[in-house]
Amino acid sequence: MTALHEGSPPAQPLSAQSLPAQPPVLHMTDIVKRFGSVEVLHGVHLEVRAGEVHALLGENGAGKSTLMKILAGVQPATSGELRLNGEPVRFRSVADAAHHGVRMLFQELSLAPDLSAEENLYLGDMSPLVSDRELREQAAAHLRSLGLDLPLGVPVRTLSVGERQMLAIARALVGEPRVLVFDEPTAPLTAPEIEKLFEFIAQIRGRGVAVVYISHHLGEVFRIADRVTVLRDGQNIATSDVANTTQQQIIEWMVGRHVEVQSRVQPVSGDPVWQIEARPVGASPLHLELRAGEVVGLVGIVGSGRGAALRSLVGIGGESLWNGQPVRSLEEALRRGIGILPEDRKTEGAVLDGTIRENIALSSLPEVSRAGVIQSGAEGRLAQDWIARLHIRPAQAEYLTGALSGGNQQKVVLGRVLAAQPKVLILEEPTRGVDIGAREEIYEVIAGLAAAGLPIILSSGDAQEVLGLAGRILVFRGGEVVSELHAPVTLEEVIAHVTGARTH
Numbered sequence: 001m002t003a004l005h006e007g008s009p010p011a012q013p014l015s016a017q018s019l020p021a022q023p024p025v026l027h028m029t030d031i032v033k034r035f036g037s038v039e040v041l042h043g044v045h046l047e048v049r050a051g052e053v054h055a056l057l058g059e060n061g062a063g064k065s066t067l068m069k070i071l072a073g074v075q076p077a078t079s080g081e082l083r084l085n086g087e088p089v090r091f092r093s094v095a096d097a098a099h100h101g102v103r104m105l106f107q108e109l110s111l112a113p114d115l116s117a118e119e120n121l122y123l124g125d126m127s128p129l130v131s132d133r134e135l136r137e138q139a140a141a142h143l144r145s146l147g148l149d150l151p152l153g154v155p156v157r158t159l160s161v162g163e164r165q166m167l168a169i170a171r172a173l174v175g176e177p178r179v180l181v182f183d184e185p186t187a188p189l190t191a192p193e194i195e196k197l198f199e200f201i202a203q204i205r206g207r208g209v210a211v212v213y214i215s216h217h218l219g220e221v222f223r224i225a226d227r228v229t230v231l232r233d234g235q236n237i238a239t240s241d242v243a244n245t246t247q248q249q250i251i252e253w254m255v256g257r258h259v260e261v262q263s264r265v266q267p268v269s270g271d272p273v274w275q276i277e278a279r280p281v282g283a284s285p286l287h288l289e290l291r292a293g294e295v296v297g298l299v300g301i302v303g304s305g306r307g308a309a310l311r312s313l314v315g316i317g318g319e320s321l322w323n324g325q326p327v328r329s330l331e332e333a334l335r336r337g338i339g340i341l342p343e344d345r346k347t348e349g350a351v352l353d354g355t356i357r358e359n360i361a362l363s364s365l366p367e368v369s370r371a372g373v374i375q376s377g378a379e380g381r382l383a384q385d386w387i388a389r390l391h392i393r394p395a396q397a398e399y400l401t402g403a404l405s406g407g408n409q410q411k412v413v414l415g416r417v418l419a420a421q422p423k424v425l426i427l428e429e430p431t432r433g434v435d436i437g438a439r440e441e442i443y444e445v446i447a448g449l450a451a452a453g454l455p456i457i458l459s460s461g462d463a464q465e466v467l468g469l470a471g472r473i474l475v476f477r478g479g480e481v482v483s484e485l486h487a488p489v490t491l492e493e494v495i496a497h498v499t500g501a502r503t504h
């Protein structure tokens with residue numbers, strides 16, 4: 001049943017077989033949120049039932065995280081009502097919400113990097129009387145019950161991004177939650193980790209927990225969600241049973257227009273302009289040639305060697321030679337004109353407390369400074385240029401990057417890399433957290449740079465993304481490149497090579 005909202009909360013009858021008639025655990029009514037004079041939620045409604053996975057969808061900046069942060073006690077609503085099991089509630093803090101059984105996995109990793117996994121799991125929940133040993137045993141038991149094997153007793157910054165995210169998920173599952181919110185949980189996860197997460201979600205749903213699931217991946221939504229609510233510009237657009245809608249319909253609700261998904265592979269010719277030799281520590285060396293304007297895609301699951309090879313290209317966890325010149329550190333890579341968009345935007349990417357202007361100008365200091373003095377007018381122009389090219393919203397150079405929606409932060413980091421006018425570009429998961437409409441816009445920018453002659457290495461866990469841009473695809477498995485595929489190639493072929501179902 002599809003219901004288009006017109007100001008008031010719609011009736012949402014359900015077909016009998018799709019869900020048993022469960023009372024709503026969570027009722028958010030007429031939620032308004034203003035930041036200063038800017039209103040970002042204009043009276044939003046959301047109702048989630050026990051044992052339901054409710055997908056909350058919308059473009060970057062639609063207001064999904066803001067709405068859920070109100071629920072989770074991060075920030076108060078300007079006005080509106082929140083009911084839990086029919087009781088009006090207003091949470092003063094994340095701990096207060098957690099105490100009432102409302103837990104949220106945040107879009108940005110929110111672990112304390114210098115604390116251990118066990119300390120992070122029970123941060124704020126533990127009596128100071130618990131000994132380190134008891135804490136570790138309790139953590140080990142909790143992780144075991146989830147079938148997770150994560151290192152204890154070491155600072156979590158030493159864990160991989162995926163491990164940190166699994167730890168954050170485990171933290172959300174501490175105790176007996178009644179409402180669980182997952183804000184783009186799969187972005188940093190590998191395929192097997194995603195399967196594990198889906199198992200957890202199926203289990204907690206079976207226990208009657210109300211689950212809100214935010215994602216830009218409609219495939220995930222169709223796999224695990226019962227209902228979907230779409231927001232656009234801080235307003236409800238539709239709520240529907242997933243079984244009664246289609247991906248195309250949801251995209252149209254989100255974007256307000258038809259989005260064409262297309263291939264942008266362009267033919268390249270000429271001699272290679274880059275001879276590259278990557279030497280990752282503990283993995284096979286990789287020789288790579290790049291032509292002007294060529295987009296080479298790297299695919300492979302985590303542990304396949306894709307990430308290690310990529311990192312050694314910029315002197316992390318190994319070293320590399322670019323046309324015979326050594327690159328032993330990230331600084332050296334940047335000095336040689338190698339631009340890199342890193343995988344983890346929070347720790348390696350955006351300076352969240354700087355403005356969009358400051359972030360975009362960060363790698364381009366020579367460009368915007370005269371006699372060593374930064375020209376803020378030049379910075380502003382550079383920032384405005386990239387804000388327009390990447391459709392960063394809001395389009396205000398003085399906006400704080402930390403106050404942008406997740407997808408827009410990703411665009412700022414990309415803008416910063418591109419503003420430095422690299423001679424060769426390495427993109428790692430370039431559209432992580434970016435909505436469907438904006439993803440196509442970013443692909444357009446990448447294809448435009450390639451058409452202008454920039455050689456690009458594109459590494460992504462999203463095979464479809466690689467397929468749409470790269471003329472040549474290197475498949476990693478077991479620490480080395482096992483096949484080289486050339487466009488046109490089908491998604492099924494790429495996946496068959498990635499998984500090892502096909503080897504030639």
Ligand SMILES: Nc1ncnc2c1ncn2[C@@H]1O[C@H](COP(=O)(O)OP(=O)(O)OP(=O)(O)O)[C@@H](O)[C@H]1O
Pocket residue numbers: 035040058059060061062063064065066067107393394402403404405406407408433435
């Ligand atoms: N602390 C803040 N101060 C000012 N504006 C904010 C703040 N937090 C969010 N906003 C604004 O509110 C709007 C909604 O942002 P929100 O993070 O909820 O979007 P989202 O739907 O989660 O998007 P994404 O898919 O990119 O994560 C955006 O315009 C954002 O810039």
Ligand SMILES: [Mg+2]
Pocket residue numbers: 064065066107183405406407
């Ligand atoms: Mg968000």
